Amino acid sequence: MPVLETINFGPIAFEQESVLEFPRGLPGFEECRRFVAVQIPQTAPLVFLQSLEQASLCFTTIPVRSVEPDYHLQVMPEDLALVDLPAARQPRIGHDVLCLAVLALRESGPTANLLAPLVVNLANRKGVQAVAPESDYSHQHALLPQEATVCS
Numbered sequence: 001m002p003v004l005e006t007i008n009f010g011p012i013a014f015e016q017e018s019v020l021e022f023p024r025g026l027p028g029f030e031e032c033r034r035f036v037a038v039q040i041p042q043t044a045p046l047v048f049l050q051s052l053e054q055a056s057l058c059f060t061t062i063p064v065r066s067v068e069p070d071y072h073l074q075v076m077p078e079d080l081a082l083v084d085l086p087a088a089r090q091p092r093i094g095h096d097v098l099c100l101a102v103l104a105l106r107e108s109g110p111t112a113n114l115l116a117p118l119v120v121n122l123a124n125r126k127g128v129q130a131v132a133p134e135s136d137y138s139h140q141h142a143l144l145p146q147e148a149t150v151c152s
Contacts, residue, residue: 001013001014001015002014002016004036004050004052004055005055006050006055006058007055007056007058008048008050008058009038009048009050009058012036012038012050014036017125018036018037018125019034019035019036019052019125020034020035020036020037020049020120020125020126020127021033021034021035021125021126021127022034022035022118022126022127022128022129023082023083023126023128024082024128026059026118026129027129029051029054029057031053032051032052032053032054032057033053034051034052034053035049035050035051035052035059036049036050036052037049037050038050038058045062045063045066046060046061046062046103047061047062047063047100048060048061049061049100049118059102060102060103061100061101061102061103061118062100062101062103062112063098063099063100063101064093064099064100064101064112064114064117065093065094065099067101067112067114067141067143068114068137068141071093071099071114071137073090073091073093073097073099073117073119073130073132074090074130074132074134074135075090075091075119075128075130075132076130076131076132076133079119079128079130082126082128083119083120083121083124083126083127083128084121084123084124084126085097085121091119091121095122096121096122096123097119097120097121097122098118098119098120098122098127099117099118099119099120100117100118100120101113101114101117101118101141102116102117102118102129103143104140106140108142109142109143109144110142110143110144111138111139111140111141111142111143112141112143113139113140113141114135114137114138114139114141115131115132115135115137115138115139116129116130116131116132116139117129117130118130
């Protein structure tokens with residue numbers, strides 16, 4: 001079993017079959033195409049996508065349905081083709097695909113990118129960041145209520 005040295009988690013062992021491949025990489029990190037999903041029970045439902053090419057690169061994500069239970073996935077035909085999914089219908093979250101929102105920390109609080117989720121074909125583990133231009137979702141969906149404040 002291969003072992004990957006990471007900055008955030010130390011050494012992690014993983015099965016080759018568990019590697020997620022993003023054929024185009026991710027925006028801004030196109031050279032990094034292979035990731036391992038790391039889940040830590042204490043931080044559930046967070047999923048950390050650790051790059052196999054760059055030990056310091058790790059995206060913090062969350063299943064979209066943990067943020068928006070009625071999330072409606074829209075994937076463009078070219079993105080479906082890239083991950084070998086049929087264009088005849090939209091994939092079903094949890095059945096056909098894993099659908100994760102990338103999290104960001106901002107001064108106003110944490111946000112989730114629901115406009116362009118990471119969509120991974122569960123059959124072949126190929127993924128893409130699927131931008132839905134006709135979507136009403138935001139790339140900065142607030143995870144905390146506006147009235148929440150940090151105590152000092």
